[in-house]
Amino acid sequence: MTVLLNVKDLRAYYGQVQALHGLSFSLNEGSLTTLLGANGAGKTTTLRAICNMVRSTGGIEFDGKPLNNRSTESIVRFGIAHVPQGRGTFTTMTVEENLQLGAITRKDNAGIVSDIERMYAHFPVLKQRHTQQAGTLSGGEQQMLAVARALMLRPRLMLLDEPSFGLAPLVVRDLFGILGKINREDKVSILVVEQNAQLALELADQAYVIETGRIVMSGNAKDIANNEEIRKSYLGY
């Protein structure tokens, strides 16, 4: 299996405060990997560091090419789609415009049109609301829109920051089902950050556990889910 994303000795800073202390992990092509950890462990910071949205040092390689010192907008062009915490919806624009924005770096107009239809097939609720202002969608619908917007890039890697946040349990099940399907059928590698460890471990194949800016545990998602000691001490369920 080839390594798609390789992070080595990553340190990140907010002003004088260091948030990541030499974090290393890797993600295989085609895998669905999850980063778990408590509040403030550094999960979001890790995703933000990959897209160069915080000051960081260390090595980040995507498909063998270094991503350090590239601007956020140019990292997107490698095929990395980041769904930020809070979904990053363009609330004043329509649902369809949000999808078009996801594909703004692409030039193949016909492909974009057919991909929008594909997203409407994945998420029928978005089709019903395609002329509606995105800010008027419910939380769950906005999360669907955020995932669909990211997929419009035809990404190789999708970074998801707490997709379950603020959603009803049934909606979360739905969403995670779709994520699994996208991973299997569209061959999109996914790195998902979650507080809902139980659910994330069901979905993922690989898992890493972060505590105060360091990786403290890694391995097969099933093994971690079955290890009672890890569950109790780090994942709290």
Add this chain to the structure above:
Amino acid sequence: MELFTNQVLAGIATGAIYACMALAVVMIYQAIDHLNFAQGEMAMFSTFISWQLMQWGVPYWAAFVITLVLSFIGGIAIERILFKPLAKAPVLTNVAGFIALFSIINSSAGLIWDFTIKQYPTPFGSSPFLGSQLVSTHQAGMIGVTVLLLLGLYFFFQYTRIGLAMRAAASVPESARLVGINTSWMIALGWGMASAIGSIAGMLIAPVVFLEPNMMGGVLIYGFAAAVLGGLTSPFGAVVGGFLVGIFENLAGTYIPGVGNELKLPIALALIISVLVVKPAGLFGRHIVKRV
């Protein structure tokens, strides 16, 4: 009745200019959250450039187009040189930047072209429009050019990819970067367009107010008023606000006793304050709720 129609039409004509200035102000406000106090001076400088071109024998419409292009480039240059480095600076630093830009442009224009008042030509003439006494051909031309400009801008922002990208960059910059939009250049582009729109306003109003370095002072105040009235977050509101201010200013000057030409500016501003007391976000503005 004829006086009323006449005043309304004249109001729409000057309102078109206020609408352009308001739109230019709103475009920059949307991009960087600051009011460009120097918008009027930029427009004045552009107008001088077109005048200079005509002095050198360039025909009106050629000078018009060349000025548009130069203003666009100039707007981008101002953003790159002066305001990009100030992007993360506090509000007051930016205000100082705008005031500096205002005086630099104003004084440079005075230095190059001196402060005497100059005639500025109109390509439309000033005979009665279609034989009607209600509106002159130049006023009709002002309205016509503005309407074309507004339609063009609407089409650009609604139906082109770059327009979509500019709107995205102005509304949620972080998300815009995450879909691959170079937000920094979108801001520069916004400056270029605002500068070009301002130059159109300047060239259209110059035959009325005459050409001199302080010609845009009053116009910009009306433009600000229009932008605030319509809501600083709404380009559509800015345009409607521009026309409303133009019409109201004329009607107040004509019908309220003792107002006349001298007091119509304060009256127009008083109206705006009354509107804002009732609707603080402006007629079409949105309340922005910020998480603290």
